């Protein structure tokens with residue numbers, strides 16, 4: 001296997017990590033957590049989501065969160081945006097980057113954003129165009145790449161079609177979502193082989209949920225294919241409320257532990273990241289899932 005010298009970690013904990021939480025984390029705690037994350041060396045943080053608050057009540061305070069945080073130079077602050085109304089709110093809050101999203105499978109797309117795949121294209125096209133016209137960069141997500149909670153297998157043709165459409169709209173990077181954490185390394189390499197015939201490794205990122213414990217193995221498979229951008233949620237928080245069975249994201253701290261040990265540079269400080277994980281664990285009020293955090297529970301300031 002071949003390893004790169006450096007990789008970029010994109011922290012999606014404040015958005016993907018918190019969107020599935022039943023209890024509402026206070027706005028000031030979200031802000032305080034994000035401020036801690038900004039000082040860990042992370043260069044990219046997805047702060048929240050400008051979706052309909054009725055669909056995701058946990059992130060109903062999106063504007064206040066984005067307006068309330070301290071901006072650290074060199075860090076990109078992004079947020080999820082599903083449509084024009086979301087973009088208006090995101091621009092009002094002055095995000096740096098909008099992240100648009102849709103699924104490669106019809107049923108998950110419908111359940112998650114209340115539209116067919118075909119109906120979604122023109123909506124996102126307009127969002128990308130307007131975001132770029134406002135000087136923002138746009139990231140894209142394609143969900144259910146490795147399996148759909150409603151349809152099972154997802155064809156490579158659907159994945160390619162959605163990916164091509166998103167790039168044509170003008171996104172600068174595409175994050176490939178294993179929404180329900182079903183991927184395995186062989187499948188990751190097979191899907192990437194096809195996508196890398198069309199897009200460069202710099203244009204792609206991987207977004208693994210760790211439902212079945214395969215996320216780190218999938219990272220190794222992706223690294224071997226030349227991918228160097230990975231999403232993670234601190235402590236292994238996360239999940240999509242509209243994807244039954246989706247549990248936490250790959251824990252950023254587990255990812256960092258592995259990459260540091262392999263001598264792959266990320267610029268992120270393990271100790272600072274751990275302290276930020278303990279902070280949010282304390283606010284959530286239950287032990288988080290990440291292996292690294294569990295191995296270090298004795299360092300948590302308040303015992304749960």
Ligand code: HMG
Nearest residue numbers: 050051052055082085086112113114141143144177179240
């Ligand atoms: P809809 O109900 O079809 O929207 O929802 P609509 O356009 O028909 O509007 C209905 C009402 O919602 C209107 O208000 C709109 O103004 C309002 P009314 O006139 O009835 O008072 N509305 C909004 N309000 C605030 N912000 C908005 C907004 N849009 C409409 N942006 C919609 C369509 C997309 C909005 C809805 O389905 C939704 O919010 N879905 C979000 C679901 C979600 O957030 N899922 C989790 C994120 S995706 C994910 O986790 C996967 C990922 O991590 C990658 C992976 O793991 O694979 C990214």
Ligand code: MG
Nearest residue numbers: 016177179207
């Ligand atoms: Mg996700």
